[in-house]
Amino acid sequence: MKMNGNEIRQGNIIKHQDTLWVAVKCNAVKPGKGGAFNQVELKNLLDGRKLNERFRAAETVEKVRLEQKKHSYLYEDGEMLVFMNGETYEQIHLHKDFVGDRAAYLSDGMEIDVEFYEERAINISIPEQVTLEVEDTEPVVKGQTAANSFKPATLSNGVRTNVPPFVGVGERLIINTEDGSYVKRAD
Template identity: 45%
Template sequence: MAKVIASQVRKGNVVEINEQLYVVLTAENFHPGKGTPVTQVSMRRISDGTKVSERWKTTETLERAHVEETEYDFLYDDGEGYHFMEPNTYEQISVQDDVIGDAKVFLRDGLRVYLKTYNGACIAIELPQRVTVEVEETEPVVKGQTASSSYKPATCTGDIRVMVPPHIGAGTRIVIQTEDRSYVERAKD
C-alpha cells in the first residue's frame, strides 16, 4: 500500500477504505472560489460490485493498493464474459461485464488494452487514449459549409455517438478520444 493525496487519485486506481478495496470509476477535483478544494470520487467496491461516491479535501491522504497492469489483446465476448489474450504468453483471461462497463463499445478484435489485476482478479480496464472507428450514419455533406462553422452528429461502429466536422460522411474512418468520445481527425489508414 502507498499513501497518496486525494487530488492525485485517478480513474482505474485502487484505494483501500475501512479495509475494503475500491476501484475508482471517476475522479474530479473542484476548486471553488471560496472554501476548501475537494475531490469527488465515484468508486466500485471490488468485493461485491457496489458503487459508492465519496468527497474528500484534496489534501487528505488515502491508501492506494498495488495493482498489476498487464497488456492484453481483446479477442471476443460471449455469455461468460469478455476474453483477452496476453500477447507474449498467449495466456487468456475472461473479464466480467461489470468490470468492462462503458468501455465495451470500444472493444474490437485485436484492440490492445491494459487490464489491472489485484491478487489475480481483474478489477479494471484501461483503453488506449484514441481508437479508430467507422462512421456508419451521419447527415449528408452540405456544399459551402466550412469546417470551422459547426459540427454534426454521427453514429459510429459500436453505436458510438460523436460530433464530427461537416465534411465527414458515412463510411469514413475517424480517430476519436476514448475518454470523452470527441473527434480528433480523419484516420490515416
C-alpha cells in the first residue's frame, strides 16, 4: 500500500531503500521558504541501524503490514529459543540475539506475538508485565519507610532490579519487561 511521505506516523513500518524500517520519531516541518516535509527517524527492522530521512508530501513510500501469529515459548536449545504456533503446532527457532534482553522474561508456555514479513520473523512482542519471585535481597528493616528508597534484589530469572525496602525473599512481584523495573506486589 502506497502512502505519501507526509503521512508517515510513529510506529508505521515502511519499505525504504529495499529494506524494512519502523518510524521511531516523526516531525512535520513547515519552513518559511520552500515546501513542507516530514523529518523521520527510522530504525531498520532487520539489523537495527538508524537513519534520519526527510520525506516531502509528493514522495510516496510503501507501507508494510506485518502478519502477527500467536506462539507459545517452549524451551531454550543452546543459542536458540523454540516457539510453537498454537494453531498449526509448527515450531520456529529464533536466535537469543534476535530476542535480546527480553529473553530473560520468557517462561514455559508464555504466549507471545511473532510478527512475520514474507514468512520471515521480524519481531516478537512479549507481555508488558510478568510475575517473578525474589530469590535474594537484603532483609527487611523495621521502620525503614522512606518514600523513594530502593534496595537491590535478584529475581527468579536471574535479573537484578531495585525493589522497595519492605520486599523480602520469596515474595512474588510484578515486573515491567521493558526496563526490568518493579511495578507492585503480585496478589
